[in-house]
Amino acid sequence: MSLRHESHAFSLAGKTILVTGASSGLGRQTAISCSRMGAQLVISGRSEERLQETFAALEGAGHDAIRADLTIAHERDALVARMPPLHGVVHAAGVQRLSPIKMLSETLLREVFDINFVAPVMLTQRLLYHAILVPASSIVFITSISARAGTAGVGPYAASKAALHGMMRCLALEQAKRRVRVNCVVPSAVETPLWDDRLLAQAARHPLGVGTADDVANATIYLLADASRWITGTELVMDGGAVAVS
Numbered sequence: 557m558s559l560r561h562e563s564h565a566f567s568l569a570g571k572t573i574l575v576t577g578a579s580s581g582l583g584r585q586t587a588i589s590c591s592r593m594g595a596q597l598v599i600s601g602r603s604e605e606r607l608q609e610t611f612a613a614l615e616g617a618g619h620d621a622i623r624a625d626l627t628i629a630h631e632r633d634a635l636v637a638r639m640p641p642l643h644g645v646v647h648a649a650g651v652q653r654l655s656p657i658k659m660l661s662e663t664l665l666r667e668v669f670d671i672n673f674v675a676p677v678m679l680t681q682r683l684l685y686h687a688i689l690v691p692a693s694s695i696v697f698i699t700s701i702s703a704r705a706g707t708a709g710v711g712p713y714a715a716s717k718a719a720l721h722g723m724m725r726c727l728a729l730e731q732a733k734r735r736v737r738v739n740c741v742v743p744s745a746v747e748t749p750l751w752d753d754r755l756l757a758q759a760a761r762h763p764l765g766v767g768t769a770d771d772v773a774n775a776t777i778y779l780l781a782d783a784s785r786w787i788t789g790t791e792l793v794m795d796g797g798a799v800a801v802s
């Protein structure tokens with residue numbers, strides 16, 4: 557069902573939003589849900605085929621889909637060159653790689669940081685430098701509860717997301733004069749292609765069960781919409797009560 561209330565604080569009507577990682581999982585659902593709230597979308601991902609599947613599921617007209625590997629600087633620049641003025645960006649592209657630190661390779665560590673940290677930070681830098689993000693726009697990073705609670709084997713991934721938290725607070729202060737807001741959505745386990753059968757084991761430690769991509773999309777819509785106009789520099793934890801248990 558589509559909710560279109562042009563003057564509603566939670567509406568995204570009149571806003572253009574860039575969503576990375578839109579070819580799968582949380583990015584895909586966020587893009588689709590934003591279109592249902594009236595936004596025009598620019599969606600990005602690496603797989604052209606799966607990006608087009610998302611594109612076909614968007615409601616409304618005037619959307620764009622741009623393939624890009626965000627770890628490659630010239631592909632980020634090409635994406636930015638095609639960007640209309642934006643009222644929001646959702647950084648959902650990311651990977652999870654598991655390795656206990658004792659077995660860690662520098663290659664894996666750099667791979668995780670390149671896509672989870674360097675890519676969203678440098679994409680944001682380009683969008684701000686070229687004034688593509690308009691005043692009072694909203695920047696949302698999809699991070700992870702692993703940035704706040706330790707799990708064996710998740711060190712590189714957890715560190716890449718914690719690095720985003722630290723950067724986000726500084727950026728929020730830098731951009732406050734333009735009323736550009738910067739926040740993180742911090743999910744625990746959500747059923748997406750990121751997971752394999754390890755997800756089943758997660759359910760037991762979440763009093764409300766594991767999350768859905770819709771849950772994350774709805775929280776992200778709130779942070780993109782005018783309803784959250786006073787909120788910046790925050791981490792919105794979504795964990796079905798998991799942290800309350802520990």
Ligand SMILES: NC(=O)c1ccc[n+]([C@@H]2O[C@H](COP(=O)([O-])OP(=O)(O)OC[C@H]3O[C@@H](n4cnc5c(N)ncnc54)[C@H](OP(=O)(O)O)[C@@H]3O)[C@@H](O)[C@H]2O)c1
Pocket residue numbers: 576577578579580581582583600601602603604606624625626627647648649650651652671698699700701742743744745746747748749750751
């Ligand atoms: N699922 C969870 O439980 C969970 C929990 C907390 C946080 N998160 C975070 O949420 C975000 C999305 O995760 P997900 O569960 O939706 O995973 P997913 O289904 O595997 O989707 C990951 C997305 O990232 C894109 N991506 C990966 N490497 C890229 C690159 N080099 N350049 C451009 N795009 C790239 C993928 O594009 P292609 O598929 O086209 O390559 C895909 O669209 C991630 O940052 C993840 O850390 C997920």
